Amino acid sequence: MQHQIFKALIISFLVCTGFFTAHAKDAPKPILSDLQITQLGYKEASKLPSELKGHRPLNRVLVNFVGVDEIKLLQSIAPDIEFVSIEAMGESDNKISGDFDAVVLSCGAPVSLKHVTDVAWVHSFAAGVEDCLSHPTLVQLNGNYILTNGRGTAAATIAEHVIAMTMSFSRGLHIFRDSQTTASWDRELIYGTTLTTTVNGKxxxxxxxxxxxxxxxxxxxxxxxxxxxxxxxxxxxxxxVDYVGLADETLTLVKEADVVVNTLPATPSTKGFLDDKFFKAMKSTALLVSVGRGATTNTDDLIAALQAGELRGAALDVTDPEPLPSDHPLWKQKNVIITPHIAGTGSGSIDRAFKLMLENLRRYQADEPLLNTVNKEAGY
Incomplete structure (x- = not known):
């Protein structure tokens, strides 16, 4: 159902903007306006695609999470390219063969990369790209390919999730939900505690x-x-934003924070960044909300800090490991709310992700600066 809604939204958008009519014989018009690009925080590359390492013309492209109808949209932008959909072909490996110049996927599930060897361009619907960067297929290319991602497409949705988690803790909703399961009307829970508070002024x-x-x-x-x-x-x-500090100021700034929101990507420099030292610097009344990457947090140190009362609680949409095993001790922490890496989900996010991919395809073909090119050395 969500896929059908998404498809209808995309087709409606392209029809309303005249994509299929006035420009049918001309070069495709932009999918995204300058205003939309600015509002969504997409970053335009400083170089043309033809100036980037690994660039070459696209003849054949492997696409994931894209059905037959979406293929038609891709072909309307680039009619000279053969698009092969994994969904349309089925999961049988022997149906997908030949060389590909580009691949469209989600780096969180890079199974598509087993079907390619030498690609010029990889586009990820997701923002996180660590699983692509470490995949043997791309490692052997020594950086000679272009990588773009979906950074910003789910930002608003994830932000709403962060606020929802923060408010849940500030009002003790998770505790009262637990009380509801036992039909317990217990107003005494809030007295003499910081169970319910306000975020205003924090x-x-x-x-x-x-x-x-x-x-x-x-x-x-x-x-x-x-x-x-x-x-x-x-x-x-x-x-x-009242104050912006550099990374080396983190332990100073965390001492003042009532809510700490971790949006860090997974890179060599951020692996285990939230560790015992970090948690000991937090206020004992502070909340941690994590929506970046699970590997940025030392899970053992987090559990120890929660059990020692070094922070009030944690709201985790990402964990390490992931998926979290059913017998993992994090599940048993009463001061933890866990969601299964779903903060960015929603039809609006899917719609934005597909439009960004369409716009980048148009730009690649027109040799215009791509959006959201990834610095492969930095990892984001």
């Missing part, structure tokens, strides 16, 4: 001020919170 620290971090900050500020953040690149940030 400080939120956001680790990673990328597209997700900015959307979280925007919403937190609207709720009356003081917002601080860290980033690697600079101290620059939007006006709704």
């Amino acid at each position: 400080t939120m620290l956001i680790l990673g001020l990328g597209s997700i971090g900015k959307e979280v900050a925007r919403r937190a500020k609207a709720l009356g919170m003081r917002v601080t953040a860290t980033r690697n690149s600079s101290r620059e940030g939007p006006d709704y």
Whole structure:
């Protein structure tokens, strides 16, 4: 059902914008406007596709999570390219053969890469690309390929999830939900405790001020919170962020935070970044909300900190390992809310992800700067 809704939204969008009519014989018109690109936080490359390492013309492209009707949309943009859909072909390996110049997939499930050997371009619907970067197929290319991702497509949705988690803890909703299962009307739970509080006037620290971090900050500020953040690149940030620090200021800033939001990508420098030292620097009343990558948190250290009362609780949409085994001790922590890596899901996110891919295909063919090119050395 969600797939059908998504398909209808895309077709409706392209019809309403005149994509299939006025420009049928001309070069395809842009899928995204400059305003949309700015609002969604997509970053335009400083170089043309033809100037990037590994570039070559596209003749054959392997696509995942794309059905027959979506293939028609792709062909309307690039009629000279043969698009092969894994969904349309079925899962049998012997149905997918030959050479491909590009592959469209989600790096969280890079199974498509087993069907390719030498590609010029990889586009991921998802933002995280660590599983692509470490895949043997791409490692052997020594960086001689273009990688773009879906950074920003689910940022607003994930930000809403962060706020939902924060509010759930601030009002003790998870505790009252547990009471509901036993039909317990217990107002005494809130007295003499910090079970219910308000976020107004509290400080939120956001680790990673990328597209997700900015959307979280925007919403937190609207709720009356003081917002601080860290980033690697600079101290620059939007006006709704009160202070932007560099990564080496994290342990200082975390001491002031009532809510810490982890949006960090998985890179060699962020692996296990949230460790025993980090948790000991947190307020004992602080909440951790994690929506970046599970590997950025040392899970054993987090459990120890929760059990020692070094932080109030944790709301985790990502874990390490993932999926979380049924016998993992995190499941038994009463001060933890776990969601199974679904913060970015929703029809709006799917719609934006597909439009971004369509726009990048158009740009690749027209040799215009791509959106969301990944710095493969940095990992994001």
